[in-house]
Structure formats: structure tokens, C-alpha cells
Amino acid sequence: MADPMISVDDLTVQYGDHRVLNGVSLDVQPGEVMALLGGSGSGKTTMLRHIIGLERPTSGTVRIRGIDINRCSAKELKAIRCTMGVAFQECALFNSMSIEENVSLPLRELTNLADPVVEIMTYLKLAAVGLGEAAKQMPQELSGGMKKRAAVARATALDPEILVFDEPSAGLDPIVAAGLDDLILLLKRAFHMTILVVTHELASAFRVADRLAMLYQGSLIAVDSKDAFRASTQPRIRQFLDRTADAFDSTVVLDHFRQLAGITGARG
């Protein structure tokens, strides 16, 4: 097996007394699409922020192409970031710039390409996500799905080897979300990118991913193929797959209602 493109080893993140990630280890192979699943508050976004080098862990390592991003030089980190594209959940498009300017920004700032070449490449990137006609529009003029696509176009501007998506389907209707899934698959097939998708949308994860990983309360409870994941008997995974709510102690709620009735005066 080739060396992993992304390697997370014993990653622990703690804010004060609150431990968010608890010794998480995960490898993503070159050309693989990995979906990182988990419920709200499971630590998905924290893990993503550490993988893309926005935060430093309490302990553990994150290696991109074998380089520890928390111990490398600023020059090495810059080189790694140039090979990595990130599509944020909120899209994070620069509102003061047009879509075209957003996408051309990394090309203008990080390459020595001539302006006409930058313009052509920008158009190609926008056309690849179906936004060739919207180049001159401002981010606030676009729909949610178009914004997500523009964010993908910007993330792929420098032809990165690694692409990271944070909740790509969040807030989108099923048809637009399916279109975005197709785009992820297209990028994988066409450019052989290594893709990490952080999501809680099961349908999307099963559609795009080669393997799935699941976080629960800051620990990784499964890293498996789609079929093995579907067949899992692990209670938390089954609950996630079967969409079952957590059981709660109804007597506490009933007691609370009784107390309220005592204050306000029970009817009948």
C-alpha cells in the first residue's frame, strides 16, 4: 500500500477541561475519497481544522504527504497548503470580490502566470463546476448551491492533490446536493484527487466515499468500506444508519410538567 496522503496519528484536542478529540488515528490513501461521519458535537469540524492546519493539537500528529504540518517550517507549510484545497461549509467566498476574482485569487497571488493565462484558467475552473456564465456575479447574488460550486472552483484553482469538503450538502435541497456529489466524483475521476468529506449526510457519504470513518464523542469508532459499514452491528453506527433518536428519561420531563402544574394550577 502506498504511503498515506493524509495521516492523523493519536490526535488529541482539549480545550480547558473539555476533551474534543481523544487519540484519533486515521489514514487517507492517495486517490481515495474518505467520508468522515459523526453527529453534531462529535468533533468532525475540530478534526478537519487540525487536518488543514488551522489549529494546533494538544498532542498527536497530522502528516500531509509524510510531513508533520505542526512541526514543519513556514515554507514547507506554505508548499503543503498550495497542494490542498478546502471548501468550507459557509463557502467563505470573499464578499467584496466577484466570483471570477475569488477563483483567480490563488492563481494571481501564488503563481507567476500572465494575466491572460490566469483569466483562461479561471474560466476553465468555473466552467468545470458549471458557473462559466456567473463569473462576473458577486457571491451575494448566487444561490446556496452556486456558492458551494464557486467555493469548489476556488479550492481547485491550483489543481490540488488533496481536496477537503466541510459539510458540502449542508443547507442544500436533495437535487442540488446530488449535483454536488456528482461534482466530487467527477473531480476524483478526472484529477485523481485525494478527497476528505466531512459530513453527517449518510446518502451523500455512501454515494461519494470509498471508505467511511465515524467519530463519536471525540473517538473514532469505525473506519471501513461502504459495505462493511452498512453491515456493521456497532450500536452507535446502527443508530446513525437507522436514524434512531437517543433514549431519554421521560420521567424527568413529566416531573418538570407536574411542578409547573403545581405553580400555575392544574386544570380539570
Place this chain on the structure above:
Amino acid sequence: MNVLEAVGGGVDRGLAYIGGLTIQFWLGLRASPRVLPFAGKRGRWRAAVRQMAAIGVDALPMVGIMSACAGFILAMQTGAELRRFGALQYVMDVVAVGFTRELGPLLTAFVVSGRSGSAFSAEIGTMVVTSEIDALRTMALDPIEFVLAPKYVATMIMVPCLAIMSNAFGLLAGAGFMYITTKITLAMYLRYIYNSIELRDVVTGLLKSVAFAAIIVNVGCLEGFRTRGGPDAVGRSATSAVVWSTFLVILADVFFTAIFYLLHQV
């Protein structure tokens, strides 16, 4: 013990704030050459020019009107007292020295702090809460160089320019007062002013305005970068930027005036 804890905590936060300002000042200074024409990165100077228009040109009407009003008020107030001693001509000295040394830079700083300091904070704060700053970092672009440096260069250039314009408007208002009360013509007034003020008065005023510019841009940007939470946090940062920059401008003014006073005595 609680009082000690509160005082200690306050001192700790104050030192951390000043430390943050100092580090950001140094980083901004280091990144500034990269937004200059020819020496800087391609096209980056355009951002600095846009900021210069927003900070300087757009603020000119407000600075002009405020300075003219302040100049007229100063002339009327001093004129009312000096007239009793038959020394109305000294109004010109008071307006000239008062504006070039003090009021011009200070009024400019207040206007720029209210207009641009709060705008810096709101803009950067919004970029923080919408993950735009994170996006810059993941694109291997330095937010200091990309966001702060154009504002830094533009403020440091435009605030002294605005202070000069403020001086001009204040002095012209004084000329208006003198013409109304004593029929002194503009040419005579300007000749008197020319003999009355020294180069040192203008230079000390401009040095102050550079220091005020550094305070406004640093506080505005730091408050923006420190924004955490949602849209309400952006509003709080903008308010905080104006309050802190005005407070620090006044402190810096006292400091510089004391230094110049002592230097004048030597």
C-alpha cells in the same frame, strides 16, 4: 482577594492587549512593503489605493466641515475674552498654534477612528465569522499581508494628509472670523499666520497624526481579528475599536504633548 484577582486580571488583559497590538504593529510594518507599487506583489497596491480613497478622500468633507466649525468656535471663544483686553489680533495666534499643534491631528483622528477604525473592525470581524480569514490561511495567503497591510499603508499616508487639510480648514475659519470682526483680509491674515507659526508646530502635529494613524489602524484590525461568535460579535468589535482607539489616541496625545513641551523647555 477578589479585588486583587480583579485588578490582576485587568492588568493581565491590558498587557495581553498591548502585546497583541505590538506584535500586530510589527507584522504590519514588515508586510507593508509588499503592497507598495513596483516593490510589492502585482496588483496589491490597488487595494491600498482603494483604502486610501475610502479613508482619506471620502472623509475629507467631514474633516473639512468639523475643522471649519472647530476653528470658528475657537476663534469666537478666544475672541470674546481677548477683545476685553484689546488683543483681538492674538486670536490668529491661538487658532494657528492650536490647530497645527493640536486640534488638526486630534479632530482628524476622531473622524478616522469613527469612520475607518470601526469599518476595519467590522470588515475583518465579518471575515473571521464567515471563515474568510481561515480560507486565506488555507490558500497559503497571509491575512496580515492581504488584509491588514493595505489598510496600514493607506491609513499611515492619509491621516497626516487629512490633518494638513484639517489645519487648512481650521485656519480658514479663523480668517473668516477675523474678516467679520476686524475686516482683516485673507492676505493679511495669512501673512500674520506665516509669521506666527513655526515649522516645529507643523512637524509636531504631523508626528502626532502618524502616531494616531498607527493606533487607529492597529486597534481597528486587532479588534476585527479578535472577533469570535456571530454577527452580534462584529457589532461589539466595531464599538470596541472606536472606544479603544479614541482612548489610546488621547493617551498618546498627552504623552507626545508632554514630550514636546519638555523638549521645548530644554
